[in-house]
Amino acid sequence: MSHPRQLFIILALLGIIGLAAAAYAWWPRPNDWTAAERATLQTLGLDSLPPLPADPSNRYANDAQAAAWGEKLFFDTRFSVNGQVACGTCHLPQLGFQDGLPLGKGVGQTGRRTMPIAGTAYSPWLFWDGRKDSQWAQALGPLESAVEHGSSRTQYAHLIATAYRDEYEAIFGPLPDLTGLPAAAGPVDNPSARAAWEGMSAAGQEAVNQIFVNIGKAIAAYERTLLPQPTRFDAYVQAAVAGDTAVMRDLFTADEVAGLRLFIGQANCIRCHNGPLLTDNDFHNTAVSQAPGLPEDLGRAAGAPQVLADEFNCLSAYSDATSEQCAELRFILAEGEQLIRAFKPPSLRGVAQRPPYMHAGQIATLEDVLIHYNTAPTAPAGHSELEPLNLSPAELEQLLAFLQTLNE
Amino acid sequence: MSKKIVTILVTAAVTATLLIVLFIFLMPTYGPRFLHPLMADSMPQSMPAGRAEHMMNAAPPAGLDTAANRLTDNEQFRVSFSSDLDPVVINQMHSWTLHVETAAGQPVENAEILVDGGMPQHGHGLPTQPQVTEYLGEGNYRVEGLRFQMGGWWEVKFDITADGHDTITFNLVLGG
Secondary structure (H helix, E strand, C coil): CHHHHHHHHHHHHHHHHHHHHHHHHHHHCCCCHHHHHHHHHHHHHHHHHHCCCCCCCCCCCCCCHHHHHHHHCCCCCCCCCCCCHHHHHCCCCCCCCCCCCCCCCCCCEECCCCCCCCCCCHHCCCCCCCCCHHHHHHHHHHHCCCCCCCCHHHHHHHHHHCCHHHHHHHHHHHCCCCCCCCCCCCCCCCCCHHHHHHHCCHHHHHHHHHHHHHHHHHHHHHHHHCCCCCHHHHHHHHHHHHCCCHHHHCCCCCHHHHHHHHHHHHCCCCHHHCCCCCCCCCECCCCCCCCCCCCCCEEHHHHHHHHHHHCCCCCCCCCCCCCCCCHHHEEECCCCCCCCCCECCCCCCCHCCCCCCCCCCCCCCHHHHHHHHHHHCCCCCCCCCCCCCCHHHHHHHHHHHHHHHCCC | CCCHHHHHHHHHHHHHHHHHHHHHHHHHHHHHCCCHHHHHHHHHCCCCCCCHHCCCCCCCCCCCCCCEEEEECCCEEEEEEEEECCCCCCCCEEEEEEEEEECCCCCCCCEECCCCCEEECCCEEEEEEEEEEEEHHHHHHEEEECCHHHHHHHEEEEEECCCCCCCEEEEEEECC
């Protein structure tokens, strides 16, 4: 105690060193990622996308001729009851193969939001509720929906015979004789078309089904070629994996980096939006509200029994797969509370360019989607997987900034 | 004299305050290793993200047994699994081979085995309905239809009936 002045100086120095250490620890170094975080980032980048998986249920899946023909069918409005609706009417290429509307509009209005197509070749389940298990089976649904293309499979068979006979036969072999086939018949809502279908022989139905299925398989061969495009985010992941801070700093603002950190961390986004497609292609109840004016939508709880009963599923006679190749269908989870109002998360690639959001376009803006996840309301039915995130408005802004780096 | 004491006391108080503040402010950097276990247990799972890896998502409980070869809950059987997909990654359908033997090491033939599981921290079950599809001989069983759709702590439970009945829960911690 004889040198209080020296003691004071030592303590003061200690304090200053401490403050400097704190400043160093708290100084923002947004592009520092731990090894575990880098590994997570790598799983999300497009470089981690595996090669296109085989579709054993469609022997024409990788047939270039089928894909080229399928593209024509995709945009041909003659495949509809009023000559005005093609697949491309709602799946607009310039809008990322969706339409920007809350509910899809074909010849009538559907009860669901039009889904984007890129990368769906990787998904075991198609549609928001997964009621189809292949791209080709999915393509056939809207063709016979009363509010989408609105027609029936014999009309499409006649159209192939008159407008596309050569192209069809070059790929699939000779068309059967269609004489005497009803102009409009199929297992559809329209009572006269349904009656006409029920009046046909089993052999006649099977011949038409084969043509109908081949239409789907050609469209699927085209849709398989629609893949996600590299984004600024993918370039950032490459730089992060390489540890190239200068490139990272060039590519992302501090807010975008902070948003990415929340995305893989506190905001729990990657629970469902994981892998290079930023979706697990499974089904989740995230407490999305029931759309007003529409019948109650049970999501996967309704879709699972439908795909099991589907005449065109992987185990059907029209599938080219062996039953061993239909593992997703054979081991499907078809019952239970976790399926109620569970819907498939779409890929987040290009998400900021695709308002409105959710399965019936219930949420108009991405800002409001983030508020929904942040507050985690109670599900209208079933059990929501969400927990409140308690993120600040500034943090939600950061997430929003990050999601825009996924623009295509 | 009294001025000297006051100076010392003030300096000491300021330094102590600084050290306490530092301890708190540096916590995100060095993680909760100096926290009393009681405090650590009461921390909410959604605590603010820091730089520490284990805070990225709800962490599995400390000391979770992730061994792939264990005795069943009542030590009736010894069970092990090996996955066709190794390491197990998310979003891929795959199969396991389950080996069941008695605690004494004799292969258990033609057992009836049920599969269940889920994520205890998320409150949901498996996304598929895996099943034992084939007895392969020598106490080996084929389990088909496994797919995990997110990273984190998963439980896969087997309910085994042979000469006796027992259950076992394997723990997996998946990345991604």
